[in-house]
Amino acid sequence: MTGDGERALAHRALGYLDGDQAQATVTSERSLLSRFARSAATQATAIDDTSVELLCVLDGHTGAASTNQLDDEGLAVAASRARAAAAAAARSGSGPYPGLPGPAETRPHEGFDPATAMLDPAEAGAALNAAFACAGAAGLEAFGIWTAGEVRTAIASSTGVTLADAVTDAHMKVIARDEHGRSGYAATTAVSVGAIDAAALTAAAAAKVSATPPGELPPGEYRVVLDHAAVGTLLEFLGWLAFNGLAHAEQRGALCGRLGERIAAPCVNLADSPRAPGTLPRSFDAEGVPKRPLPLIQDGIAHAVVHDIRSAAQALASSTGHALAPGGAPDGPAPTNLVLAGGGAATLEELCAPIERGLFVTRFWYVNTVEPRHALLTGMTRDGTFLIEDGVITRPLRDVRFTDSALRILAATEELTAGQRLVSDADLYGRRFANGVLCPALRADGFRVSGGSA
Amino acid sequence: MVASPPRGCEYVEARWVARTAEQLRVSGGHVEGIDCTSDEGVGIRVSVPGRGFAFAATREVTKAGLELALARAVAFARALPAAPPRAALPSIPPALGHWSSPCEIDPFERSLDERLELLLTAEALLRSDPRIVRGEAESLAQRTIAAFASSDGAAVVQERTECGGAIAAHAAADGELQRRSYPSAHGGSVALAGHEHLLALDLPGHAPRVAEEALALLSAPPCPAGRTTLVLGDEQLALQVHESIGHALELDRILLGEASYAGTSWVSPADIGSLRYGSELLAISADATLPGALGSFGWDDEGVSGRRTMLIADGVLRATLSDRQSAAAIGVPSGGTARADGYARQPIVRMTNVSIEPGDAGTLDDLLADVRDGVYMETNRSWSIDDRRLHFQFGTEIGREIRNGKLGRLLRNPTYAGVTPQFWGSLDAIASPPAWRLWGLLNCGKGEPGQSAHVSHGAAPARFRNVEVGVSA
Numbered sequence: 001m002t003g004d005g006e007r008a009l010a011h012r013a014l015g016y017l018d019g020d021q022a023q024a025t026v027t028s029e030r031s032l033l034s035r036f037a038r039s040a041a042t043q044a045t046a047i048d049d050t051s052v053e054l055l056c057v058l059d060g061h062t063g064a065a066s067t068n069q070l071d072d073e074g075l076a077v078a079a080s081r082a083r084a085a086a087a088a089a090a091r092s093g094s095g096p097y098p099g100l101p102g103p104a105e106t107r108p109h110e111g112f113d114p115a116t117a118m119l120d121p122a123e124a125g126a127a128l129n130a131a132f133a134c135a136g137a138a139g140l141e142a143f144g145i146w147t148a149g150e151v152r153t154a155i156a157s158s159t160g161v162t163l164a165d166a167v168t169d170a171h172m173k174v175i176a177r178d179e180h181g182r183s184g185y186a187a188t189t190a191v192s193v194g195a196i197d198a199a200a201l202t203a204a205a206a207a208k209v210s211a212t213p214p215g216e217l218p219p220g221e222y223r224v225v226l227d228h229a230a231v232g233t234l235l236e237f238l239g240w241l242a243f244n245g246l247a248h249a250e251q252r253g254a255l256c257g258r259l260g261e262r263i264a265a266p267c268v269n270l271a272d273s274p275r276a277p278g279t280l281p282r283s284f285d286a287e288g289v290p291k292r293p294l295p296l297i298q299d300g301i302a303h304a305v306v307h308d309i310r311s312a313a314q315a316l317a318s319s320t321g322h323a324l325a326p327g328g329a330p331d332g333p334a335p336t337n338l339v340l341a342g343g344g345a346a347t348l349e350e351l352c353a354p355i356e357r358g359l360f361v362t363r364f365w366y367v368n369t370v371e372p373r374h375a376l377l378t379g380m381t382r383d384g385t386f387l388i389e390d391g392v393i394t395r396p397l398r399d400v401r402f403t404d405s406a407l408r409i410l411a412a413t414e415e416l417t418a419g420q421r422l423v424s425d426a427d428l429y430g431r432r433f434a435n436g437v438l439c440p441a442l443r444a445d446g447f448r449v450s451g452g453s454a
Numbered sequence: 455m456v457a458s459p460p461r462g463c464e465y466v467e468a469r470w471v472a473r474t475a476e477q478l479r480v481s482g483g484h485v486e487g488i489d490c491t492s493d494e495g496v497g498i499r500v501s502v503p504g505r506g507f508a509f510a511a512t513r514e515v516t517k518a519g520l521e522l523a524l525a526r527a528v529a530f531a532r533a534l535p536a537a538p539p540r541a542a543l544p545s546i547p548p549a550l551g552h553w554s555s556p557c558e559i560d561p562f563e564r565s566l567d568e569r570l571e572l573l574l575t576a577e578a579l580l581r582s583d584p585r586i587v588r589g590e591a592e593s594l595a596q597r598t599i600a601a602f603a604s605s606d607g608a609a610v611v612q613e614r615t616e617c618g619g620a621i622a623a624h625a626a627a628d629g630e631l632q633r634r635s636y637p638s639a640h641g642g643s644v645a646l647a648g649h650e651h652l653l654a655l656d657l658p659g660h661a662p663r664v665a666e667e668a669l670a671l672l673s674a675p676p677c678p679a680g681r682t683t684l685v686l687g688d689e690q691l692a693l694q695v696h697e698s699i700g701h702a703l704e705l706d707r708i709l710l711g712e713a714s715y716a717g718t719s720w721v722s723p724a725d726i727g728s729l730r731y732g733s734e735l736l737a738i739s740a741d742a743t744l745p746g747a748l749g750s751f752g753w754d755d756e757g758v759s760g761r762r763t764m765l766i767a768d769g770v771l772r773a774t775l776s777d778r779q780s781a782a783a784i785g786v787p788s789g790g791t792a793r794a795d796g797y798a799r800q801p802i803v804r805m806t807n808v809s810i811e812p813g814d815a816g817t818l819d820d821l822l823a824d825v826r827d828g829v830y831m832e833t834n835r836s837w838s839i840d841d842r843r844l845h846f847q848f849g850t851e852i853g854r855e856i857r858n859g860k861l862g863r864l865l866r867n868p869t870y871a872g873v874t875p876q877f878w879g880s881l882d883a884i885a886s887p888p889a890w891r892l893w894g895l896l897n898c899g900k901g902e903p904g905q906s907a908h909v910s911h912g913a914a915p916a917r918f919r920n921v922e923v924g925v926s927a
Binding site: 144173 | 477479482484485486487488489490491492493494495505506507508509510511512513523526527529530531533534535537538565566567570574587588624626629630631710711712713714715717718798799800802836837838839840841845847849867869871899902903904905906925926927
């Protein structure tokens, strides 16, 4: 995992750039992804691609160009486009981009697994066979994906930054489904493909498929146990709505005027921890700023938002290493290694125990923002929604719609499991950038169900 | 390779795609970013008997690179579990020829300075008040050239140019945040057209109104809760069609092939020809031949010619969106809606331009005239629907009271919710053809690994009775 090839390409690309400052970023992806439905393989995708992003900085403006044509002509054309873009922007007057960072020390991580980087399609075949067999034994069909990838990144800049990183990721999710459409879900995301136990995953998903017909839950406020996947989705949205430093600086964030205040229950401790065990680690962000742990909520108190160079300049702060694109992404920075600390509950059953009548949610689906300033979300439950009565799960429920604030749910959080899981949707749009939220399951007093699916 | 498939492959297709795009963004009086992207490569898909389809993509557009990609696709297919027998793909006429989208003014021939000047002018007009905490103006120009060949004899080249833009104002005060966009949210209005489309939007001309409405929304009363008559503007109706009809009628979802991610559908194959989807006014087409629409093409990404299909007529389901595999599974010809996002993704069932046909109810004012109490909603802000495309909740940027046939006060944070067949069953008027417009969407997500499709929807303002509005926490 030396990254020498990517680093050399970054330096070669940098040679085509001029301007006040310049940065070349090389991203190389090799990946396999196999989809399955009705216990049969349906689509398989193998990707091998390398792209170069060139950033030119002129008079406080950035111009960016990317290409996957890596010969001299391709790089020269891209560099010319980046330069022309920055020059055109600069003709409108001085801009606010303060400039690229200088070299800084990055720390190694455990985010690369050589066996996973081998990308053996036979591992996909074995995983699918195991899932199909396990689902069949339970009288169910398996749906889902198996995927593994290797991504190498290198950055070279005119300010002296020379960095290289290599990461691997593997993910498998299984939705077990019966002939009535009742379904259960389980997933694993990890650095190593060896962490995937397809049979165990399928068994876990199958265990959530109840033979009992689902009941209906009327709209109202309920105590709730959110399984790991549901918690991860809420936190991912909160990452954008509350901790995006650009939105915060522009008075659009959910924590505007609330840093230093209590926003969550005292048991809530949230950080962005790029090297925490169980995450998908990274060494540096898209602007070459080293990744380091950043507490976001400590004992329920809002502590910080995250920045890239652009948002930091606006907030008179420093980059925290959360740029998502060279020069900063249009929507601003975001945490990509959220870790919610575990609590004291040993099991999900323990979380359910104090609930007289409430709801157990396996995962959410199609969550979207209703009011960003209040972190108000809406979405559906999916693949395992259950009624809790007298401290135990008693029967399945039809999926329900919630409309509630992610911050309010954290404020109403009573207890969390000690065990955390890495939650990821692995939807992998564009260039592969695997990330996830490491979190426990939690119990909250009051979860607002706004509609049912009768 | 496709002329003589390698041993062990019953089908091979190759797609070479070269894509170039320029995105310009302006905010706060500054050029916030100019991103120029280009990529080029080949995606190869094979079908191996007893194993099914597999796909490999490479940027190495050389004989050696393509052969390696082909070998990887075949190896991947052979490593997977044996596939159950599937219906043979019916033969299709070989796709041959060239197709180009209309483009009067090549956006890549217009200087960056000219395009930036337009955006800077529009964005400056948004920042009329210190409560406007962010103004945005953006534009997109994209050109895609694709060549497709298959062992079925297809050999086509297609060239597409997309262009458009948007402005938005974010206003904040006293803990309230409101956004107002023009001509739509989520990237604005983009069409299969040249720079002339961006110019026709007249972004500067609309900027003062957009800012005024964002500010007015800060102090507007919230949308009241209850059941009432709902009139939807055509942009929001386009997204309603997209989410609750377009996706629901993708045949791969109906056949459970997308249960892993996008979900399934409340519709079953047996419903085709008999299911009442909505009121008799409801007519929905899928039309890949609409000029200027993002979902138009000469041939889909399996070489099936672009066509117009009525999906719903007189409120009854008539057909679905399909590719060759899903159509073969239910014994019908492909609907010609297989599309892929660039060269590194394989074709899947997609929308083309799924549109609600205009009605005969006249203008928006005519729709309002028959409403004593109701709510008008315009410009999507939030969208969510369950994995069967049945239960939905939408929010829009702006609402207005309807009182005695006229628009009244502004309403902030308007939302509405419903169940697909009941909602479309409550449709009682659609505006006439002059009010029907195309709306482009750039962010239609589906597939694993994820693919973003560009689609358009035609819609005119429409009226629905007895709808739940004002859903809140």
